[in-house]
Amino acid sequence: MLNQLLSSLTDGLLLGFVYGVAAMGLTLIWGVMSVINLAHGPVIAMGMFGTYLLFTHLGVNPYLAMVPVAGAGLIAGLVIYIIAVHRVINAPHLSSLLATFAVNMIIIGVGTAVFSTSPQNIDYSLGSVEVGFLTFPASRLVGAFGAILVTACLYLFLYFTRPGKAIRAVANNRMAAELMGIPSSRVLALSFGLGTMMAAVAGGLIATFFPFTILSGGPYELKSFVICVLGGLGNPLGALVGGLLLGGLEGLIPTFMPVSWVPVVEFGLFVLVLLVRPSGLFGAK
Amino acid sequence: MKRFGVGFALVLSLSLILPSLAAPPGAAAAEKTVTIGFTASQTGKLNVEAIRQINGLHLWIEQVNGAGGIKLPDGTVIKFADKFYDDESKKERVQELYTKLINTDKADFLISPYSSGLTDASAVIAQQYNRIMITAGAASDSTYKKGYTLVYQAYTPASRYLTGAVDILEKLDPKSKKIAIIHENDKFATDVVKDLRKYAEEKGYKVVLFEGYDGATADFAPFINKIPADVDAIMGGGHFADTTTLARQIYEKKINTRMIALLVAPPEPKFAELGDACISVIGSSQWEPLAHFTQESAKKEGIAWFGPTGEEFIKAYKAKFKEDPSYHSAGGYVAGMILQDAIQKAGSIDTAKVKEALDAMDSMTFYGRLKFATGPKDHGLQVGHEMVYIQWNKDKQGKFVKQVVWPAAGATASPFVCPAR
Numbered sequence: 001m002l003n004q005l006l007s008s009l010t011d012g013l014l015l016g017f018v019y020g021v022a023a024m025g026l027t028l029i030w031g032v033m034s035v036i037n038l039a040h041g042p043v044i045a046m047g048m049f050g051t052y053l054l055f056t057h058l059g060v061n062p063y064l065a066m067v068p069v070a071g072a073g074l075i076a077g078l079v080i081y082i083i084a085v086h087r088v089i090n091a092p093h094l095s096s097l098l099a100t101f102a103v104n105m106i107i108i109g110v111g112t113a114v115f116s117t118s119p120q121n122i123d124y125s126l127g128s129v130e131v132g133f134l135t136f137p138a139s140r141l142v143g144a145f146g147a148i149l150v151t152a153c154l155y156l157f158l159y160f161t162r163p164g165k166a167i168r169a170v171a172n173n174r175m176a177a178e179l180m181g182i183p184s185s186r187v188l189a190l191s192f193g194l195g196t197m198m199a200a201v202a203g204g205l206i207a208t209f210f211p212f213t214i215l216s217g218g219p220y221e222l223k224s225f226v227i228c229v230l231g232g233l234g235n236p237l238g239a240l241v242g243g244l245l246l247g248g249l250e251g252l253i254p255t256f257m258p259v260s261w262v263p264v265v266e267f268g269l270f271v272l273v274l275l276v277r278p279s280g281l282f283g284a285k
Numbered sequence: 286m287k288r289f290g291v292g293f294a295l296v297l298s299l300s301l302i303l304p305s306l307a308a309p310p311g312a313a314a315a316e317k318t319v320t321i322g323f324t325a326s327q328t329g330k331l332n333v334e335a336i337r338q339i340n341g342l343h344l345w346i347e348q349v350n351g352a353g354g355i356k357l358p359d360g361t362v363i364k365f366a367d368k369f370y371d372d373e374s375k376k377e378r379v380q381e382l383y384t385k386l387i388n389t390d391k392a393d394f395l396i397s398p399y400s401s402g403l404t405d406a407s408a409v410i411a412q413q414y415n416r417i418m419i420t421a422g423a424a425s426d427s428t429y430k431k432g433y434t435l436v437y438q439a440y441t442p443a444s445r446y447l448t449g450a451v452d453i454l455e456k457l458d459p460k461s462k463k464i465a466i467i468h469e470n471d472k473f474a475t476d477v478v479k480d481l482r483k484y485a486e487e488k489g490y491k492v493v494l495f496e497g498y499d500g501a502t503a504d505f506a507p508f509i510n511k512i513p514a515d516v517d518a519i520m521g522g523g524h525f526a527d528t529t530t531l532a533r534q535i536y537e538k539k540i541n542t543r544m545i546a547l548l549v550a551p552p553e554p555k556f557a558e559l560g561d562a563c564i565s566v567i568g569s570s571q572w573e574p575l576a577h578f579t580q581e582s583a584k585k586e587g588i589a590w591f592g593p594t595g596e597e598f599i600k601a602y603k604a605k606f607k608e609d610p611s612y613h614s615a616g617g618y619v620a621g622m623i624l625q626d627a628i629q630k631a632g633s634i635d636t637a638k639v640k641e642a643l644d645a646m647d648s649m650t651f652y653g654r655l656k657f658a659t660g661p662k663d664h665g666l667q668v669g670h671e672m673v674y675i676q677w678n679k680d681k682q683g684k685f686v687k688q689v690v691w692p693a694a695g696a697t698a699s700p701f702v703c704p705a706r
Binding site: 003004007008011015112116117118119123125128130135136137209210211212213216219250251254255258259260262 | 327328329330332333373374470496497498499501503504506507508510511514526529530534537538539558560
C-alpha cells in the first residue's frame with residue numbers, strides 16, 4: 001500500500017509541475033488583463049503539434065524543440081491579442097470570453113482539418129528511472145525540470161527586467177502605469193504572448209509523455225482553471241504550487257478509490273475553494 | 286406521303302425487331318450497380334483499425350468487379366460501388382450518416398463502421414430502414430441480442446474474445462493465481478472483460494484489480510500503480526490507441542508479471558513500433574496471416590469453401606496497400622465476401638432473399654468458418670468463427686515478429702512468460 005501510495009504520489013507530482021506551467025500561462029493573462037483565455041487548450045495542443053512536427057519532420061530533439069515552440073507560442077499570442085483581444089479588452093468580460101472562444105474554435109477547426117483527430121505520438125524514449133522501489137519514465141523527470149526552468153525564467157523576467165516590471169505594474173494598476181509612461185497596449189500584448197508561450201511549452205512537455213490529438217488541450221485547460229483557483233488567479237507562483245497540489249491529488253485519489261472519481265474530487269475541491277476562499281489558497285485576501 | 290408512311294412503319298418495325306434478334310432474352314438488364322454504404326473512422330481514435338477495415342472492403346469490391354461481378358440466374362450482372370463518409374470515430378455522426386446513406390445515396394446494402402459502439406448506433410438505422418448490414422469490427426454481443434433481424438456479425442463475439450488468454454496462462458504457469466484487468470470502459474471492452482472475469486473466476490483465478498478507463502486516457506500511471514506486485518497476469522485494454530499507450534506505460538513502469546494479454550492492438554503490425562515494449566505481449570486476433578484455413582480443412586469438416594485462399598488474399602492486399610494485412614483488413618474483406626456469398630446463393634439482391642441465404646450460411650473461408658445464429662434472442666450473432674492468439678517476440682535479426690501461440694492445434698510457436706523487466 002505504501003509503495004503504491006508513493007509511486008502514485010511521485011507520478012502525480014512530476015506531472016503537477018507541467019500542469020503548473022500550463023496554469024501559469026492562464027493566470028498571467030488573467031492577472032494582467034482580466035481576460036479568461038478560452039483559447040488556452042488549443043494553444044497547448046499547438047505546442048504538442050509544434051514539438052511533434054519538429055521532431056518527426058526535422059529530427060529536432062523534442063526538448064530542444066521547446067525553444068522554437070516557445071518562440072512560436074509568443075508570436076501566436078501576440079497575433080491572437082492584436083486580432084481578437086485588443087479591441088474588446090475594455091469591454092465586459094463576456095466579450096473577451098467569446099473572442100477567445102472564437103479563437104479556440106478556429107484553431108480546433110484548422111487543426112482538425114490539417115492533422116485530423118487521430119492520435120499522434122512523439123516516439124522518443126529516455127528510458128525509466130529507478131529510485132528504490134519507485135520506477136517512473138525519465139521523460140517525466142526531465143519534464144518536471146523543464147517546468148522548474150521555465151518557472152524560474154518567468155520569475156526572473158517578471159522581477160528583474162524592465163518589461164517584466166512593466167507587466168507587474170500594469171497588472172497592479174493599469175491607469176497608474178499608463179500615467180507613469182508605460183505603454184499599456186504593448187505590455188498587454190506581451191503578457192498575452194507570454195501566457196500563450198507558457199501554454200505552448202506545457203503542451204510540448206506533455207507531448208513527450210503522452211499521445212495527443214488536436215483536442216488534447218481541453219482537459220489541460222480545465223485543469224489550469226482548477227489550478228488557478230487553487231493557487232489564486234493572477235499569481236504565477238501560486239499556479240505552480242496549485243499544479244503540484246492537483247498533480248499530487250491525482251496521484252493520491254486513485255490509491256483509495258476508482259480512478260474515475262478523480263475529476264469528481266478535483267472539481268468538488270474547485271467548488272469548495274470558491275466557496276470558502278474565492279481568491280484561491282494563495283491569492284490575496 | 287403514302288411512301289413516307291410505309292417507310293416510317295418499316296423503320297419502326299425494324300427498330301423494334303432488331304434488338305430482340307441481336308441479344309438473348311433478359312440481356313436488356315445486363316448490369317446493375319449495387320451500392321454498398323458505410324461510414325469509416327478515417328480520423329479520430331479508431332482510425333488505425335478502421336482504415337485497415339475499409340482497405341479490406343475496397344480490395345474485395347475491386348476484385349469482385351474485376352472478376353466480372355456476380356451473375357444472377359436472370360442474367361443480370363451485379364457490380365458493386367461504395368459510398369462512404371468519415372464518421373470521425375464519433376457515435377453521434379454515425380446515425381446521421383447512415384440515414385443519409387440509405388435515403389440520399391440509396392445504399393442497397395450496408396457494412397458497419399469499425400467498433401462495437403459505432404456499430405450499435407448504426408445497426409438500429411439498418412433495421413429501421415430494412416437494409417441488411419454486415420458488421421465487421423463489431424464484436425460486442427449485445428448488439429445482436431436486441432431483436433434485429435438484418436444485422437450479421439463477421440467477428441467472433443466479445444464474450445469469446447479473451448477467454449483463451451486464461452487458458453494460455455493456465456498452461457504457461459499452472460501455479461498462477463492473480464489477474465489484474467484494466468479495460469476501456471466502452472461497450473466492446475466492457476463486454477469482453479465481463480465474460481473474461483467470469484471465466485477466470487470459474488477457473489479459480491482471483492481478479493485482484495478490475496477497473497475501467499475512458500477511451501481518451503493518455504496517462505495510465507494511476508491504473509498501473511494499482512497493480513499488486515505479485516500479479517501473475519495483466520489483461521484488458523480496449524482499442525488500438527489506448528491499448529498501445531497502456532502497453533508502453535506498463536513497460537516503462539517495469540511491471541513484472543508472467544503474462545500480458547491485451548485487446549485489439551497486439552495483432553496490428555503497427556504494434557511492433559512499440560519496440561521492446563511489445564515483447565511477450567499476447568493479443569487475441571480474429572484472423573492471422575499464419576492461420577491456415579484451406580479447402581482441404583473445409584472438406585474435412587464437411588463445410589462448403591468460399592472465396593480466395595489466405596495466400597491469395599495476403600498477396601493481393603500487399604500488392605494494393607504495400608503493407609501486411611491485419612485482422613481488421615481481413616474483417617473488412619470478409620464482410621464483402623459474406624454479402625457476395627449470400628447474393629450468389631439467393632440469386633437476387635432482394636433483401637428478404639439475401640437474408641434467407643445469410644440465415645442458412647455455413648461457409649469456410651480463409652478467415653475461418655462463418656455461420657450466424659438464427660434464433661430470436663441472438664439473431665445474426667457469429668457462431669462459427671473462433672479467435673487465434675498471437676504473441677510478440679524478437680527474432681535473431683532483432684526484428685519484432687508475432688507468432689500464433691493458441692489454440693495449440695494452429696500454433697506456430699509456444700507461448701512464453703514475460704521476461705523480467
